[in-house]
Amino acid sequence: MTDELAAPTPAEREPVEPELVESESGRSESGKPQSGKPRMRADAKRNTEQIRRAAIDAFRGRGLAVPLEDVAKAAGVSKATVFNRFGGRIGLIEAVIEELVAAELYAIVDHARTIANAGERIAYYLAAIRELQYRQPAVNDVLLQMYPESQQLMAICHVAGEFNAELIAAGHASGELRAEFRTDDLEALVHDSALALKYGTRPPVADYDRRTTFLLDGIRRPRE
Amino acid sequence: MTDELAAPTPAEREPVEPELVESESGRSESGKPQSGKPRMRADAKRNTEQIRRAAIDAFRGRGLAVPLEDVAKAAGVSKATVFNRFGGRIGLIEAVIEELVAAELYAIVDHARTIANAGERIAYYLAAIRELQYRQPAVNDVLLQMYPESQQLMAICHVAGEFNAELIAAGHASGELRAEFRTDDLEALVHDSALALKYGTRPPVADYDRRTTFLLDGIRRPRE
DNA sequence: CCACAAGTTGACCGATGGGGTCAGTTTATC
DNA sequence: GATAAACTGACCCCATCGGTCAACTTGTGG
Numbered sequence: 001m002t003d004e005l006a007a008p009t010p011a012e013r014e015p016v017e018p019e020l021v022e023s024e025s026g027r028s029e030s031g032k033p034q035s036g037k038p039r040m041r042a043d044a045k046r047n048t049e050q051i052r053r054a055a056i057d058a059f060r061g062r063g064l065a066v067p068l069e070d071v072a073k074a075a076g077v078s079k080a081t082v083f084n085r086f087g088g089r090i091g092l093i094e095a096v097i098e099e100l101v102a103a104e105l106y107a108i109v110d111h112a113r114t115i116a117n118a119g120e121r122i123a124y125y126l127a128a129i130r131e132l133q134y135r136q137p138a139v140n141d142v143l144l145q146m147y148p149e150s151q152q153l154m155a156i157c158h159v160a161g162e163f164n165a166e167l168i169a170a171g172h173a174s175g176e177l178r179a180e181f182r183t184d185d186l187e188a189l190v191h192d193s194a195l196a197l198k199y200g201t202r203p204p205v206a207d208y209d210r211r212t213t214f215l216l217d218g219i220r221r222p223r224e
Numbered sequence: 225m226t227d228e229l230a231a232p233t234p235a236e237r238e239p240v241e242p243e244l245v246e247s248e249s250g251r252s253e254s255g256k257p258q259s260g261k262p263r264m265r266a267d268a269k270r271n272t273e274q275i276r277r278a279a280i281d282a283f284r285g286r287g288l289a290v291p292l293e294d295v296a297k298a299a300g301v302s303k304a305t306v307f308n309r310f311g312g313r314i315g316l317i318e319a320v321i322e323e324l325v326a327a328e329l330y331a332i333v334d335h336a337r338t339i340a341n342a343g344e345r346i347a348y349y350l351a352a353i354r355e356l357q358y359r360q361p362a363v364n365d366v367l368l369q370m371y372p373e374s375q376q377l378m379a380i381c382h383v384a385g386e387f388n389a390e391l392i393a394a395g396h397a398s399g400e401l402r403a404e405f406r407t408d409d410l411e412a413l414v415h416d417s418a419l420a421l422k423y424g425t426r427p428p429v430a431d432y433d434r435r436t437t438f439l440l441d442g443i444r445r446p447r448e
Numbered sequence: 449c450c451a452c453a454a455g456t457t458g459a460c461c462g463a464t465g466g467g468g469t470c471a472g473t474t475t476a477t478c
Numbered sequence: 479g480a481t482a483a484a485c486t487g488a489c490c491c492c493a494t495c496g497g498t499c500a501a502c503t504t505g506t507g508g
Contacts, residue, residue, distance in 0.1 A: 041505055044455060067495060078457045083497065085455095180434060188427060188435060192420040200419050203412060210404060211412060218442025265476055268484060291466060302486045307468065309484095 048085045051075040056096050063137030063198070064093060064146060093150045101142050102156050104132060109163045119176030122167050123216055126189075130212050133193055134205065140194035161187065178221045189215060272309045275299040280320050287361030287422070288317060288370060317374045325366050326380050328356060333387050343400030346391055347440055350413075354436050357417050358429065364418035385411065402445045413439060 040048070054075035058066040068089060072079040086092040108128045115121040132139050142153050143160065164186045171177025202208075264272070278299035282290040292313060296303040310316040332352045339345040356363050366377050367384065388410045395401025426432075 041454060043505065047455085068497095069495070079496085080457060080498075081455080088496075178438075181438065184427075184431065185435060185438070188431070191424060192416060195424050196416040196419045199423050200415060207408065207412070211409060214402075214405065214409070214442040215438075216442070217446075218438040218440070222441070265483060267476065271484085292468095293466075303467090304469075304486060305484080312467075 044085070047075070047077050047081060051077060051082055051085060051092070052095055055092050056100055059093075059096065059100055059138045060136065064089075064141040068092070090147060090149050093147055094152050097138075097142070097150065097152045097156065100138050101136070102152070104136070105129075105139065105142075105156060105160065108132065109159065112163070112167070117176075118167075118170040118174035119220070122171050122177060122219075125163075125167060126186075126216055127209075127212055129190060130193055130208070130215075133190070133197055134202065134208055137198070140198045143190060143194045144198065164190075176221055178219055181219045185219075268309070271299070271301050271305060275301060275306055275309060275316070276319055279316050280324055283317075283320065283324055283362045284360065288313075288365040292316070314371060314373050317371055318376050321362075321366070321374065321376045321380065324362050325360070326376070328360070329353075329363065329366075329380060329384065332356065333383065336387070336391070341400075342391075342394040342398035343444070346395050346401060346443075349387075349391060350410075350440055351433075351436050353414060354417055354432070354439075357414070357421055358426065358432055361422070364422045367414060367418045368422065388414075400445055402443055405443045409443075413443075 051071065055066075055071050058071050058074060068082050069079050071092070072082045075082075082088075082092065086095060108125065112121050112125040112128070115124055133143070141147070142156055145154065145157055147153055165183045168177065168181070168183045168186060171181075172179065203211075275295065279290075279295045282295050282298060292306050293303050295316070296306045299306075306312075306316065310319060332349065336345050336349040336352070339348055357367070365371070366380055369378065369381055371377055389407045392401065392405070392407045392410060395405075396403065427435075
């Protein structure tokens with residue numbers, strides 16, 4: 001599977017999308033023999049994985065806009081090799097975004113869905129998503145759709161967006177969420193956090209968490 | 225007075241600060257004759273005012289980062305003339321920031337101070353400052369201290385910062401503000417708004433105002 | 449071991465957006 | 479009319495980073 005997910009070789013670079021689609025189809029169809037000879041040299045395979053790991057580390061600490069030169073250096077290869085193996089930044093993002101962002105984000109969504117009480121579900125989700133945003137700059141790049149050419153990035157946003165709507169509906173149905181607080185308000189709230197973290201100074205964690213509390217209290221339905 | 229506040233002429237450009245200081249001192253000391261011959265040609269004087277007005281318009285719609293080329297074009301002069309008359313962006317900001325930002329911001333502060341009830345004062349101030357931020361991109365550049373070399377800009381921030389502390393103290397003394405909400409929380413709140421407006425998409429005004437309400441409700445002391 | 453294609457790379461190019469400069473020209477003033 | 483103030487079109491520079499390519503290196507199969 002790693003072979004198919006690796007960036008196309010230089011010869012295949014132009015039809016990047018068709019190649020990936022083709023690989024996906026091939027993987028989806030059972031019965032395809034995996035015993036064929038490897039399509040990538042050992043050094044290329046090794047480099048690809050090193051670049052992938054270096055990208056995950058770099059993106060994790062500094063977000064998706066890290067200079068590719070830095071990723072290459074951390075992987076011990078030249079920048080041109082990053083282009084050769086992954087086609088560029090988008091290809092690199094596509095290769096790591098599942099492990100880097102989607103896994104954790106979807107885990108939060110999945111866990112939230114197990115919480116029966118709507119008010120608690122919203123409180124859990126908002127706190128968890130904000131904590132993830134605080135800790136993971138790449139998450140903010142995703143939520144802000146900084147690289148819309150990345151299909152996987154956009155798919156993650158789509159999932160998060162749908163869950164926002166789900167949360168709001170449940171909160172209103174249960175009466176625990178103030179009536180005027182809408183899906184786009186929740187989206188703006190998360191989006192503004194992303195912008196503040198991306199372009200501002202990250203505050204001490206205690207301050208940040210305290211402010212999550214204020215936000216939550218501002219969207220609860222007042223008790224009569 | 226406009227003459228003294230105009231940018232130095234090319235010959236005086238290097239000692240920009242001393243010249244301004246000197247002009248300030250001269251103005252402060254009474255008795256200096258104002259009947260002397262003008263120190264600027266009529267065209268220079270006219271251009272300086274045109275640039276000033278063009279800058280106010282441009283900064284008002286798009287913030288302090290507007291390309292100087294755009295300001296020059298709107299003023300009907302060359303970019304070099306902007307440099308000649310104002311020394312550059314900082315000089316231009318210094319020439320307009322009082323009228324552009326300080327006047328309105330200080331009016332909000334002054335009016336807030338007339339409100340006796342602390343809770344209402346905070347509500348008024350937060351709504352008014354957020355409304356100003358929404359309407360005036362330049363205000364966000366000021367609050368974000370985008371140009372720290374501008375003394376007047378930094379002075380405005382200082383005033384706003386002191387008023388934040390005043391507000392918080394009054395809110396706590398009256399018991400209408402939740403105890404954990406601190407000065408730096410208020411500053412972060414305003415700051416985050418500035419970042420969201422500067423780097424994000426400006427939402428419809430109704431949505432924005434609604435969100436001001438949520439913020440306010442999140443910082444009020446809960447009623448027992 | 450050799451041939452050869454895959455794979456890598458150091459050096460370089462180009463884009464971007466706008467700040468800033470200057471020699472030549474124009475204009476206001478005395 | 480002389481002259482200094484003022485203006486300007488053309489150009490330079492910057493800093494960063496995405497992207498390319500001819501030359502070189504390396505892995506693989508026969």
